Amino acid sequence: MEANIIILLVSAIVLAVWLYFATRLITGYEDIDILYVVRLFITAIIVVAIVPIIASVFNFVGAGEISSMIVFLSTIYVVRYIIVEYVEGDNWRDSIWIAFLSLVLAYVIYIILLRFFGVRIIVP
Numbered sequence: 355m356e357a358n359i360i361i362l363l364v365s366a367i368v369l370a371v372w373l374y375f376a377t378r379l380i381t382g383y384e385d386i387d388i389l390y391v392v393r394l395f396i397t398a399i400i401v402v403a404i405v406p407i408i409a410s411v412f413n414f415v416g417a418g419e420i421s422s423m424i425v426f427l428s429t430i431y432v433v434r435y436i437i438v439e440y441v442e443g444d445n446w447r448d449s450i451w452i453a454f455l456s457l458v459l460a461y462v463i464y465i466i467l468l469r470f471f472g473v474r475i476i477v478p
Contacts, residue, residue: 358473369401377441389440396436397433402463405429408424425457426453431449433449434453
C-alpha cells in the first residue's frame with residue numbers, strides 16, 4: 355500500500371513537471387512561484403488519482419464508451435480553472451491543449467506502471 359502511494363506521488367511529480375513545460379510551451383508563461391507550483395501539483399494529483407476513479411465508475415456502471423469523453427472534459431475544466439486561470443485568464447484553447455498533453459503523459463505513466471511494474475492505480 356505504501357509503495358502505491360509513493361508511485362502515485364512520483365507520478366504526480368513527473369506530471370507536474372510535464373504540466374509546467376506544456377504550459378510554458380503553449381502559453382509562454384515562464385515565471386515560477388510557490389502558488390503556481392502548488393497549482394501544478396494539485397492538477398497533477400487530480401489527473402493521476404481522480405481521473406482514473408471517474409473512468410472506473412463509468413466503466414463499472416456500463417457507460418465505458420463515454421468515460422473517455424468525460425475524463426477529457428473534466429481534465430479540461432481542471433486545467434482551465436486551476437492552471438490557465440492563474441497564468442493568463444480566460445483561454446479555453448490553451449486549456450484543451452494542456453489537458454490533452456497531460457492525459458497523454460498520464461496514459462503513458464499508467465501503461466509503464468502496468469506493464470513493467472504490475473501496478474494499477476485503480477483496481478477494478
